[in-house]
Amino acid sequence: MTTPKRLVGKAARIWAWLGATLLAAVAVMTTISILGRVLFAKPLLGDFEITELACAMSIFMFLPLAQWHLEHTTVDIFTRNTSARFQRVCQKVAQGATLIVTLLLLWRMTLGAQQLREAAEVTMILGLPRYLAFPAILISLVLLACVLIVQLAHKNNLDIDNIDNTNNIDNTDNIDNADNIDNADNIDNADNIDNADNIDNADPAA
Numbered sequence: 001m002t003t004p005k006r007l008v009g010k011a012a013r014i015w016a017w018l019g020a021t022l023l024a025a026v027a028v029m030t031t032i033s034i035l036g037r038v039l040f041a042k043p044l045l046g047d048f049e050i051t052e053l054a055c056a057m058s059i060f061m062f063l064p065l066a067q068w069h070l071e072h073t074t075v076d077i078f079t080r081n082t083s084a085r086f087q088r089v090c091q092k093v094a095q096g097a098t099l100i101v102t103l104l105l106l107w108r109m110t111l112g113a114q115q116l117r118e119a120a121e122v123t124m125i126l127g128l129p130r131y132l133a134f135p136a137i138l139i140s141l142v143l144l145a146c147v148l149i150v151q152l153a154h155k156n157n158l159d160i161d162n163i164d165n166t167n168n169i170d171n172t173d174n175i176d177n178a179d180n181i182d183n184a185d186n187i188d189n190a191d192n193i194d195n196a197d198n199i200d201n202a203d204p205a206a
Helices: 004-040 047-068 084-119 130-153 160-205
Strands: none
8 A cells, every 4th residue: 555655755756757867868968969069060959958958857856856865965963972862853853844945945936936837937049948947846856745744654763664674674673582582491491401411310320
């Protein structure tokens, strides 16, 4: 059964793959443009405009997955030696602040996209509308907000994908402990049997 948590994680992963595909396409286009300039003195027209729009989109498209895996750069100079509980509280506060900033960016980016569309601004060479990058950026911010909400609702600060693995590890530890207990019982029983044999052997001598 697909839970909302897994649905958000899958959406973040697919969105990041789309961003990676977009970057790969830009890299191929740039290579072709450079080869055309060097070999035939004919670079691709307006390649830097496409690169500008694509990079703007892809940067935002990676943010949800980066947050999902807690891969953003953090500074823990002041909290490194504090208790685990205090560190969890600090991380929740940071996630809450990030959510507020994300919603603020979503609001302002939406207004910016509307203004660019109304102004009909286009790039100089290809005449591409400048608001073309905004739909992907806005979707990225919405998805980032969803990831933050899921993480805030979760009591654990671990990478959410690893929580299930952590539970499996705990279950494995419990199984190992049970095995150790059984082994210990078997050893005790074996010792008792040996002692009983020794007592039986000692009776004829007596």
